[in-house]
Amino acid sequence: MSSHQHQHQHQHHADSSSGGHPAATDIDWDALAPVLESGAEMHRPLSAQAAAWVAEELPAEDVRRVFDIGSGPGVLTCLLAETFPYAEVVAVDATPQLLDRVRARAVRSGLGDRVRVHAAEAPDGLEELGTADLIWAGNSVHHMGDQRRALAAFAARLRPGGLIAVLEGGLQARHLPRDIGIGRPGLESRIDGASSVWFEEMRAALPGYTATVEHWPALLAAAGLSDARSRSFLLDIPAPLTAAQREQLVSAFSWLRSVVEGRLDGDDLSVIDRLLDPDDEQGLMHRPDSFLLTARTVHTARSTGS
Numbered sequence: 426m427s428s429h430q431h432q433h434q435h436q437h438h439a440d441s442s443s444g445g446h447p448a449a450t451d452i453d454w455d456a457l458a459p460v461l462e463s464g465a466e467m468h469r470p471l472s473a474q475a476a477a478w479v480a481e482e483l484p485a486e487d488v489r490r491v492f493d494i495g496s497g498p499g500v501l502t503c504l505l506a507e508t509f510p511y512a513e514v515v516a517v518d519a520t521p522q523l524l525d526r527v528r529a530r531a532v533r534s535g536l537g538d539r540v541r542v543h544a545a546e547a548p549d550g551l552e553e554l555g556t557a558d559l560i561w562a563g564n565s566v567h568h569m570g571d572q573r574r575a576l577a578a579f580a581a582r583l584r585p586g587g588l589i590a591v592l593e594g595g596l597q598a599r600h601l602p603r604d605i606g607i608g609r610p611g612l613e614s615r616i617d618g619a620s621s622v623w624f625e626e627m628r629a630a631l632p633g634y635t636a637t638v639e640h641w642p643a644l645l646a647a648a649g650l651s652d653a654r655s656r657s658f659l660l661d662i663p664a665p666l667t668a669a670q671r672e673q674l675v676s677a678f679s680w681l682r683s684v685v686e687g688r689l690d691g692d693d694l695s696v697i698d699r700l701l702d703p704d705d706e707q708g709l710m711h712r713p714d715s716f717l718l719t720a721r722t723v724h725t726a727r728s729t730g731s
Protein backbone atom coordinates (compact mmCIF):
# COMPACT_ATOMS: atom_id res chain seq x y z
CA MET A 426 0.00 0.00 0.00
CA SER A 427 2.68 2.37 -0.75
CA SER A 428 3.81 4.57 -3.46
CA HIS A 429 7.07 6.33 -2.91
CA GLN A 430 7.15 7.82 0.60
CA HIS A 431 3.39 7.48 0.45
CA GLN A 432 2.54 4.61 2.61
CA HIS A 433 -1.17 4.56 2.55
CA GLN A 434 -3.78 3.20 0.30
CA HIS A 435 -5.21 5.04 -2.59
CA GLN A 436 -7.61 4.13 -5.28
CA HIS A 437 -7.92 6.24 -8.35
CA HIS A 438 -9.48 6.37 -11.73
CA ALA A 439 -7.21 3.86 -13.37
CA ASP A 440 -8.52 3.46 -16.89
CA SER A 441 -8.25 -0.22 -17.68
CA SER A 442 -8.77 0.57 -21.36
CA SER A 443 -5.55 2.58 -21.39
CA GLY A 444 -3.50 -0.55 -22.12
CA GLY A 445 0.14 0.18 -21.53
CA HIS A 446 -0.29 3.89 -20.86
CA PRO A 447 0.83 5.20 -17.49
CA ALA A 448 -1.92 5.39 -14.92
CA ALA A 449 -3.54 8.74 -14.20
CA THR A 450 -2.62 10.49 -10.99
CA ASP A 451 -5.97 11.79 -9.81
CA ILE A 452 -7.24 10.11 -6.66
CA ASP A 453 -10.88 9.24 -6.02
CA TRP A 454 -10.85 9.55 -2.22
CA ASP A 455 -14.49 8.55 -1.90
CA ALA A 456 -13.92 5.24 -3.72
CA LEU A 457 -10.83 4.74 -1.63
CA ALA A 458 -12.61 5.18 1.70
CA PRO A 459 -13.00 1.49 2.74
CA VAL A 460 -9.40 0.58 2.00
CA LEU A 461 -8.14 3.79 3.59
CA GLU A 462 -10.07 2.90 6.73
CA SER A 463 -8.94 -0.73 6.96
CA GLY A 464 -5.36 0.33 6.18
CA ALA A 465 -5.41 2.90 8.97
CA GLU A 466 -6.78 0.24 11.32
CA MET A 467 -3.93 -2.10 10.42
CA HIS A 468 -1.46 0.72 11.12
CA ARG A 469 -3.08 1.61 14.42
CA PRO A 470 -0.27 0.15 16.58
CA LEU A 471 2.21 2.40 14.78
CA SER A 472 -0.08 5.41 15.05
CA ALA A 473 -0.57 4.76 18.75
CA GLN A 474 3.21 4.90 19.30
CA ALA A 475 3.37 8.15 17.35
CA ALA A 476 0.48 9.68 19.29
CA ALA A 477 2.09 8.64 22.59
CA TRP A 478 5.33 10.34 21.54
CA VAL A 479 3.47 13.54 20.69
CA ALA A 480 1.69 13.34 24.05
CA GLU A 481 5.08 13.41 25.79
CA GLU A 482 5.52 16.90 24.33
CA LEU A 483 2.11 18.18 25.35
CA PRO A 484 0.61 17.48 28.76
CA ALA A 485 -2.86 16.07 28.08
CA GLU A 486 -4.56 18.46 30.51
CA ASP A 487 -3.29 21.45 28.49
CA VAL A 488 -4.64 20.18 25.18
CA ARG A 489 -8.15 21.49 24.63
CA ARG A 490 -8.34 21.60 20.83
CA VAL A 491 -6.80 19.35 18.21
CA PHE A 492 -7.09 19.59 14.41
CA ASP A 493 -6.53 16.45 12.33
CA ILE A 494 -5.94 17.81 8.85
CA GLY A 495 -6.56 15.36 6.02
CA SER A 496 -8.19 13.08 8.53
CA GLY A 497 -9.43 10.48 6.07
CA PRO A 498 -11.95 8.16 7.75
CA GLY A 499 -10.91 9.21 11.25
CA VAL A 500 -9.00 6.29 12.73
CA LEU A 501 -6.32 8.74 13.86
CA THR A 502 -8.90 11.38 14.79
CA CYS A 503 -10.40 8.98 17.31
CA LEU A 504 -6.99 7.88 18.52
CA LEU A 505 -6.10 11.54 19.14
CA ALA A 506 -9.38 12.04 21.02
CA GLU A 507 -8.47 9.06 23.22
CA THR A 508 -4.90 10.31 23.73
CA PHE A 509 -6.08 13.82 24.66
CA PRO A 510 -9.20 13.20 26.75
CA TYR A 511 -9.90 16.89 27.50
CA ALA A 512 -9.75 17.99 23.88
CA GLU A 513 -12.25 18.71 21.20
CA VAL A 514 -10.83 17.12 18.05
CA VAL A 515 -11.75 18.57 14.67
CA ALA A 516 -11.30 16.32 11.65
CA VAL A 517 -10.64 18.39 8.52
CA ASP A 518 -10.90 16.78 5.11
CA ALA A 519 -11.80 17.81 1.59
CA THR A 520 -13.97 14.70 1.04
CA PRO A 521 -17.36 14.88 2.78
CA GLN A 522 -17.92 11.11 2.54
CA LEU A 523 -14.77 10.55 4.59
CA LEU A 524 -16.01 13.01 7.19
CA ASP A 525 -19.23 10.97 7.42
CA ARG A 526 -17.05 8.01 8.33
CA VAL A 527 -15.25 10.09 10.95
CA ARG A 528 -18.57 10.96 12.57
CA ALA A 529 -19.82 7.38 12.48
CA ARG A 530 -16.57 6.05 13.96
CA ALA A 531 -16.55 8.70 16.69
CA VAL A 532 -20.11 7.88 17.70
CA ARG A 533 -19.37 4.13 17.67
CA SER A 534 -16.34 4.76 19.88
CA GLY A 535 -18.24 6.87 22.39
CA LEU A 536 -16.35 10.00 21.29
CA GLY A 537 -19.22 11.69 19.47
CA ASP A 538 -19.37 14.59 21.92
CA ARG A 539 -15.71 15.57 21.36
CA VAL A 540 -15.13 14.85 17.67
CA ARG A 541 -16.27 17.44 15.13
CA VAL A 542 -15.80 17.51 11.38
CA HIS A 543 -15.01 20.38 9.04
CA ALA A 544 -14.98 20.15 5.25
CA ALA A 545 -12.18 22.22 3.71
CA GLU A 546 -9.67 22.07 0.90
CA ALA A 547 -6.66 22.81 3.11
CA PRO A 548 -4.75 24.99 3.49
CA ASP A 549 -7.82 27.07 2.57
CA GLY A 550 -10.82 27.17 4.89
CA LEU A 551 -8.97 26.76 8.17
CA GLU A 552 -9.35 30.33 9.52
CA GLU A 553 -12.93 29.81 10.65
CA LEU A 554 -11.78 27.00 12.93
CA GLY A 555 -9.89 29.34 15.22
CA THR A 556 -6.84 27.89 16.95
CA ALA A 557 -5.60 24.60 18.34
CA ASP A 558 -3.04 23.25 20.80
CA LEU A 559 -2.12 20.40 18.46
CA ILE A 560 -2.34 20.17 14.69
CA TRP A 561 -1.82 16.69 13.27
CA ALA A 562 -1.41 16.14 9.53
CA GLY A 563 -0.97 12.48 8.66
CA ASN A 564 0.09 11.75 5.09
CA SER A 565 -1.90 14.72 3.90
CA VAL A 566 0.54 17.61 3.36
CA HIS A 567 1.93 15.89 0.26
CA HIS A 568 -1.54 16.15 -1.31
CA MET A 569 -1.31 19.93 -1.14
CA GLY A 570 0.36 21.62 -4.09
CA ASP A 571 2.34 24.15 -2.08
CA GLN A 572 3.58 22.33 1.02
CA ARG A 573 5.31 25.44 2.42
CA ARG A 574 2.10 27.43 2.19
CA ALA A 575 0.22 24.59 3.86
CA LEU A 576 2.61 24.45 6.82
CA ALA A 577 2.52 28.24 7.21
CA ALA A 578 -1.30 28.14 7.27
CA PHE A 579 -1.23 25.42 9.91
CA ALA A 580 1.32 27.34 11.99
CA ALA A 581 -0.97 30.39 11.92
CA ARG A 582 -3.69 28.32 13.61
CA LEU A 583 -1.49 27.18 16.51
CA ARG A 584 -1.80 28.59 20.00
CA PRO A 585 1.45 29.79 21.60
CA GLY A 586 3.30 26.73 22.82
CA GLY A 587 1.18 24.50 20.58
CA LEU A 588 2.61 21.69 18.50
CA ILE A 589 2.40 20.61 14.87
CA ALA A 590 2.92 16.93 14.07
CA VAL A 591 3.38 16.07 10.42
CA LEU A 592 3.54 12.42 9.44
CA GLU A 593 5.47 12.26 6.18
CA GLY A 594 7.94 9.76 4.81
CA GLY A 595 9.58 6.82 6.46
CA LEU A 596 10.47 3.55 4.77
CA GLN A 597 8.75 1.83 1.93
CA ALA A 598 6.56 -0.96 3.21
CA ARG A 599 7.64 -4.54 2.54
CA HIS A 600 5.17 -7.38 2.25
CA LEU A 601 7.03 -10.20 0.50
CA PRO A 602 10.46 -11.86 0.41
CA ARG A 603 12.86 -10.62 -2.26
CA ASP A 604 12.42 -13.90 -4.16
CA ILE A 605 8.82 -15.09 -4.14
CA GLY A 606 9.36 -18.05 -6.45
CA ILE A 607 7.49 -16.51 -9.39
CA GLY A 608 8.85 -13.89 -11.75
CA ARG A 609 12.11 -12.03 -11.36
CA PRO A 610 13.32 -11.47 -7.77
CA GLY A 611 13.05 -7.92 -6.44
CA LEU A 612 9.46 -7.16 -7.49
CA GLU A 613 8.74 -4.80 -4.59
CA SER A 614 11.88 -2.74 -5.28
CA ARG A 615 10.75 -2.27 -8.86
CA ILE A 616 7.24 -1.36 -7.67
CA ASP A 617 8.87 1.29 -5.43
CA GLY A 618 10.70 2.79 -8.39
CA ALA A 619 7.61 2.89 -10.59
CA SER A 620 5.38 4.26 -7.84
CA SER A 621 7.86 7.00 -7.00
CA VAL A 622 7.55 8.21 -10.61
CA TRP A 623 3.76 8.13 -10.23
CA PHE A 624 4.07 10.02 -6.93
CA GLU A 625 6.04 12.84 -8.48
CA GLU A 626 3.56 13.10 -11.36
CA MET A 627 0.71 13.10 -8.84
CA ARG A 628 2.32 15.99 -6.98
CA ALA A 629 3.14 17.94 -10.12
CA ALA A 630 -0.53 17.80 -11.18
CA LEU A 631 -1.81 19.29 -7.90
CA PRO A 632 -3.25 22.82 -8.01
CA GLY A 633 -0.59 25.36 -7.03
CA TYR A 634 2.17 22.75 -7.22
CA THR A 635 5.50 24.12 -6.07
CA ALA A 636 8.65 22.02 -6.09
CA THR A 637 9.89 21.70 -2.50
CA VAL A 638 12.89 20.10 -0.87
CA GLU A 639 11.14 17.79 1.57
CA HIS A 640 13.38 18.48 4.52
CA TRP A 641 10.52 18.60 6.99
CA PRO A 642 12.37 20.11 9.97
CA ALA A 643 13.59 22.96 7.75
CA LEU A 644 10.11 23.45 6.31
CA LEU A 645 8.65 23.64 9.81
CA ALA A 646 11.32 26.19 10.79
CA ALA A 647 10.49 28.21 7.66
CA ALA A 648 6.88 28.26 8.86
CA GLY A 649 8.09 30.11 11.97
CA LEU A 650 8.09 27.08 14.27
CA SER A 651 10.88 26.02 16.57
CA ASP A 652 12.33 22.96 18.25
CA ALA A 653 11.74 20.65 15.30
CA ARG A 654 12.11 16.95 16.04
CA SER A 655 11.67 13.81 13.98
CA ARG A 656 11.07 10.27 15.03
CA SER A 657 10.19 7.10 13.18
CA PHE A 658 7.90 4.29 14.26
CA LEU A 659 7.96 0.69 13.16
CA LEU A 660 5.08 -1.54 12.21
CA ASP A 661 6.06 -5.20 12.19
CA ILE A 662 3.31 -7.71 11.47
CA PRO A 663 5.09 -10.98 10.74
CA ALA A 664 3.94 -13.91 8.60
CA PRO A 665 1.60 -15.64 8.61
CA LEU A 666 -1.01 -12.90 8.20
CA THR A 667 -4.62 -13.43 9.21
CA ALA A 668 -7.31 -13.64 6.54
CA ALA A 669 -8.34 -10.03 7.23
CA GLN A 670 -4.74 -8.85 6.95
CA ARG A 671 -4.38 -10.72 3.64
CA GLU A 672 -7.46 -9.01 2.30
CA GLN A 673 -5.89 -5.72 3.26
CA LEU A 674 -2.74 -6.72 1.41
CA VAL A 675 -4.77 -7.59 -1.68
CA SER A 676 -6.35 -4.12 -1.55
CA ALA A 677 -2.90 -2.58 -1.20
CA PHE A 678 -1.50 -4.49 -4.16
CA SER A 679 -4.60 -3.71 -6.25
CA TRP A 680 -3.88 -0.06 -5.63
CA LEU A 681 -0.21 -0.53 -6.43
CA ARG A 682 -1.07 -2.34 -9.62
CA SER A 683 -3.13 0.63 -10.78
CA VAL A 684 -0.24 2.96 -9.97
CA VAL A 685 2.43 0.95 -11.80
CA GLU A 686 0.28 0.17 -14.87
CA GLY A 687 2.31 1.29 -17.86
CA ARG A 688 5.37 1.85 -15.65
CA LEU A 689 6.42 -1.77 -15.06
CA ASP A 690 7.06 -4.40 -17.69
CA GLY A 691 4.44 -6.98 -18.62
CA ASP A 692 6.20 -9.80 -16.76
CA ASP A 693 6.04 -7.92 -13.48
CA LEU A 694 2.40 -6.97 -14.07
CA SER A 695 1.59 -10.65 -14.70
CA VAL A 696 3.23 -11.59 -11.41
CA ILE A 697 1.16 -8.94 -9.62
CA ASP A 698 -1.96 -10.37 -11.30
CA ARG A 699 -1.09 -13.82 -9.98
CA LEU A 700 -0.58 -12.37 -6.50
CA LEU A 701 -4.03 -10.78 -6.71
CA ASP A 702 -5.77 -13.90 -8.05
CA PRO A 703 -7.78 -15.44 -5.19
CA ASP A 704 -7.65 -18.86 -6.92
CA ASP A 705 -3.88 -18.90 -7.49
CA GLU A 706 -2.02 -20.88 -4.84
CA GLN A 707 0.87 -18.41 -5.21
CA GLY A 708 -1.55 -15.55 -4.59
CA LEU A 709 -1.60 -13.28 -1.57
CA MET A 710 -4.68 -14.99 -0.14
CA HIS A 711 -2.82 -18.32 0.06
CA ARG A 712 0.94 -17.87 0.25
CA PRO A 713 2.38 -18.25 3.77
CA ASP A 714 5.25 -15.76 3.42
CA SER A 715 3.48 -12.38 3.25
CA PHE A 716 3.96 -9.89 6.07
CA LEU A 717 3.87 -6.15 6.74
CA LEU A 718 6.99 -4.27 7.74
CA THR A 719 7.11 -0.51 7.51
CA ALA A 720 8.26 2.64 9.28
CA ARG A 721 6.77 6.10 9.25
CA THR A 722 8.26 9.36 10.39
CA VAL A 723 6.59 12.06 12.44
CA HIS A 724 8.06 15.58 12.45
CA THR A 725 7.03 17.95 15.23
CA ALA A 726 7.69 21.63 15.91
CA ARG A 727 6.35 24.17 18.36
CA SER A 728 4.81 27.61 18.10
CA THR A 729 6.61 30.26 20.07
CA GLY A 730 4.23 33.01 18.96
CA SER A 731 2.19 35.01 21.44
Ligand SMILES: C[S@@+](CC[C@H](N)C(=O)[O-])C[C@H]1O[C@@H](n2cnc3c(N)ncnc32)[C@H](O)[C@@H]1O
Pocket residue numbers: 433434454461465494495496497498500501517518519520523545546547548562563564565568569
Ligand atom coordinates in the same frame (compact mmCIF):
# COMPACT_ATOMS: atom_id res chain seq x y z
C1 LIG B 1 -3.62 9.38 2.55
S1 LIG B 1 -5.02 9.97 3.29
C2 LIG B 1 -4.55 10.03 5.00
C3 LIG B 1 -5.70 9.83 5.93
C4 LIG B 1 -5.33 9.84 7.41
N1 LIG B 1 -4.68 11.06 7.82
C5 LIG B 1 -4.46 8.66 7.76
O1 LIG B 1 -3.27 8.86 8.04
O2 LIG B 1 -4.97 7.53 7.77
C6 LIG B 1 -5.00 11.67 2.81
C7 LIG B 1 -6.28 12.39 3.20
O3 LIG B 1 -6.09 13.77 2.92
C8 LIG B 1 -7.27 14.28 2.35
N2 LIG B 1 -6.89 15.44 1.57
C9 LIG B 1 -6.17 15.48 0.44
N3 LIG B 1 -5.98 16.75 0.05
C10 LIG B 1 -6.60 17.52 0.97
C11 LIG B 1 -6.76 18.92 1.13
N4 LIG B 1 -6.24 19.79 0.26
N5 LIG B 1 -7.45 19.37 2.20
C12 LIG B 1 -7.98 18.51 3.10
N6 LIG B 1 -7.86 17.17 2.98
C13 LIG B 1 -7.18 16.69 1.94
C14 LIG B 1 -7.85 13.14 1.54
O4 LIG B 1 -9.24 13.31 1.32
C15 LIG B 1 -7.51 11.96 2.43
O5 LIG B 1 -8.55 11.72 3.34
